[in-house]
Amino acid sequence: MSLISLKNASKDFGIKILFEDLNLNIEKKDRLGLIGPNGSGKSTLLKVIAGIEPLMDGIRTAQSKLSICLVNQNQNRNTNKSVLEEVLDGCGKKREILIRYKNISETIAKEATSEKLIKELGRISEIMDKEEVWTLEQQCTEIINRLGINDLNKPINELSGGFKKRVALASALVSQPDILLLDEPTNHLDAHAIEWLQKWLKNYHGSIVLVTHDRYFLDIVTQRMLEVNNGITKKYNGNYSQYLLSKIEEEKSEIASNNKFKNILKKELKWLKKGVKARSTKQKARIKRIEEMKNNKPILKEEPLDIKSNTKRIGKVAIEINNLTIKSISDNNQKTLINSFTYSFRPDDRVGIIGPNGSGKSTILNKIYNRSNIDQETIKIGETVNIGYLDQYTNTLNEEKYLNKKVIEYIEESSYNLVLDNCKVSASKLLENFLFSPSKQHGKLKNLSGGERRRLALCKLLMSGPNVLLLDEPTNDLDINTLSILEDFIHKFTGCVIIVSHDRFFLDRTVNRIFNFENRNLVRYEGNYTEFLNQKELKNKKLRGIKQINNTQQNKNFLKEKESTDNLAINNKNNKIAKKIRRRTFKQSKELEEINKELPKLEEKRILLESMISSSNSDITKISIELAAVIDMIDKAETRWLELSDMSN
Ligand SMILES: Nc1ncnc2c1ncn2[C@@H]1O[C@H](COP(=O)(O)OP(=O)(O)OP(=O)(O)O)[C@@H](O)[C@H]1O
Numbered sequence: 001m002s003l004i005s006l007k008n009a010s011k012d013f014g015i016k017i018l019f020e021d022l023n024l025n026i027e028k029k030d031r032l033g034l035i036g037p038n039g040s041g042k043s044t045l046l047k048v049i050a051g052i053e054p055l056m057d058g059i060r061t062a063q064s065k066l067s068i069c070l071v072n073q074n075q076n077r078n079t080n081k082s083v084l085e086e087v088l089d090g091c092g093k094k095r096e097i098l099i100r101y102k103n104i105s106e107t108i109a110k111e112a113t114s115e116k117l118i119k120e121l122g123r124i125s126e127i128m129d130k131e132e133v134w135t136l137e138q139q140c141t142e143i144i145n146r147l148g149i150n151d152l153n154k155p156i157n158e159l160s161g162g163f164k165k166r167v168a169l170a171s172a173l174v175s176q177p178d179i180l181l182l183d184e185p186t187n188h189l190d191a192h193a194i195e196w197l198q199k200w201l202k203n204y205h206g207s208i209v210l211v212t213h214d215r216y217f218l219d220i221v222t223q224r225m226l227e228v229n230n231g232i233t234k235k236y237n238g239n240y241s242q243y244l245l246s247k248i249e250e251e252k253s254e255i256a257s258n259n260k261f262k263n264i265l266k267k268e269l270k271w272l273k274k275g276v277k278a279r280s281t282k283q284k285a286r287i288k289r290i291e292e293m294k295n296n297k298p299i300l301k302e303e304p305l306d307i308k309s310n311t312k313r314i315g316k317v318a319i320e321i322n323n324l325t326i327k328s329i330s331d332n333n334q335k336t337l338i339n340s341f342t343y344s345f346r347p348d349d350r351v352g353i354i355g356p357n358g359s360g361k362s363t364i365l366n367k368i369y370n371r372s373n374i375d376q377e378t379i380k381i382g383e384t385v386n387i388g389y390l391d392q393y394t395n396t397l398n399e400e401k402y403l404n405k406k407v408i409e410y411i412e413e414s415s416y417n418l419v420l421d422n423c424k425v426s427a428s429k430l431l432e433n434f435l436f437s438p439s440k441q442h443g444k445l446k447n448l449s450g451g452e453r454r455r456l457a458l459c460k461l462l463m464s465g466p467n468v469l470l471l472d473e474p475t476n477d478l479d480i481n482t483l484s485i486l487e488d489f490i491h492k493f494t495g496c497v498i499i500v501s502h503d504r505f506f507l508d509r510t511v512n513r514i515f516n517f518e519n520r521n522l523v524r525y526e527g528n529y530t531e532f533l534n535q536k537e538l539k540n541k542k543l544r545g546i547k548q549i550n551n552t553q554q555n556k557n558f559l560k561e562k563e564s565t566d567n568l569a570i571n572n573k574n575n576k577i578a579k580k581i582r583r584r585t586f587k588q589s590k591e592l593e594e595i596n597k598e599l600p601k602l603e604e605k606r607i608l609l610e611s612m613i614s615s616s617n618s619d620i621t622k623i624s625i626e627l628a629a630v631i632d633m634i635d636k637a638e639t640r641w642l643e644l645s646d647m648s649n
């Protein structure tokens, strides 16, 4: 028997049918991906499978004692429990066993030991062995850390939406349910966390139903697909790549049948024109068929979104940042997030900011936008600059006052009209361009799907006619269709665009300069994301190169040779530009020579100290301190070597 079955299941919210007559079984170890455009009903279907959203028609059956865990697309949980407590709560039965064990142990320690209690303790210990309960707290901490949350004691109600989502995900993973239902789990996760999660899910013993716009993730985790589109559901075997292949085949046969359809139609029309009178039933039937065919319009593909940008001219510099240092406020130690960042954003810049979770990517966008506690010299904004800021969690949409507002009211709050290319565009027209049907425009904000919310936030942002865009993880929740429209829009946008994103494809298509967080510094790379990766690999190769040759005599020659081959390798257009700008001065050339001499000596010292540590009669503490200092010096010298060798003579 299947774990969960839907029979002839149908669902609509009054206006639009999301799915109809759906038969779906969730089996043991199932790996099902739900796929479809924004607003098609994926999240609703997940809730139906979970049993928390009622069906309009049809039946849902589930095996008894089945454990199901749903991680919703948006998380608004408010409790003053700490992160760790909340995640431990997710452990359900296991946590109860742990608490029971602790209680009995305490009773036995305090009171005269009863044989019954000792037996019970033995029984519980056995269960704990079997279910790996002893290390429960450790397991939770590990998963929490892997998902990029460092502060285990922070109360949930002080967390942002993205962090709440990660806590809910951690909680679901530790609870190890029979069925795991995940709605956009990779939103807000960095590349490391995503990779870890995808491996974890691949080995998961239970069943998984997954909704994600991350095509790589979908490809790796799932083994079959259910497409939900315009009220029609279709099943496909295989992962996302196989699904795409099937779609191509379908499209081919659709074209063939469309052509066939057209040919029949042509023939029939010709026959009609001949003026044959519709007397016999056979002829009447024929005419009826033609009428039906004419009325049977092809399936409506969604109208493409065409938004032109309206920008005021910006002067020479859009935003100038001088020596910006930001310390983390959530951290008691006041850890430095960004160290002395200086850069002038030009009016037509296309810049991506990347880095691991918690490195400060959103903070820098936020600082540019709000400039709280920042003096005017540190961040200077051009006079005619009008910033449009899309925050990571579309926070304003979650505010209580907006939940019952109508979509159109929310947009009209900014302005009734927008001037685009010297034409007045009404809020309603703009919403239509953003694929909001008239009925959707009069729907409430709280009922919008994840992608619709994101689309609405973009729409609101454009109502103010910005000429600088600050986009924080703009691709979260967007379907492929909307994504390519957004990419296109950025391409046509004439102002400055600064994007924080972990979406490699999106960055490849939208930016030509990257700032990567490295040791609290924003390090600049010319080119898009793929070019950034190539340059990083080259850097790593260089580092490995230095290490290998440090023990040889010819390091100087080698470094010179290597430098020239590397220069050849970095021959893409952007690097040439970068090199033109950054020339090595005489002093810097001398410095590079010095480092070339110094590095082998430092390496020798490191090897010596390491061998001293392993000999029995040495003062380990003293040598360890000295060794740490030498390693630090090597690190610094290597970093500087890379900087200097990246410049041209
Ligand atoms: N409670 C509700 N009342 C009315 N309409 C709703 C309600 N919940 C969802 N909808 C609408 O139903 C449709 C499907 O929503 P759902 O959240 O399931 O879409 P989705 O496929 O998950 O979209 P996305 O990819 O954007 O997350 C949307 O148009 C949404 O606005």
Ligand SMILES: [Mg+2]
Residues within 6 Å of the ligand: 042, 043, 044, 073, 183, 449, 450, 451
């Ligand atoms: Mg959804």
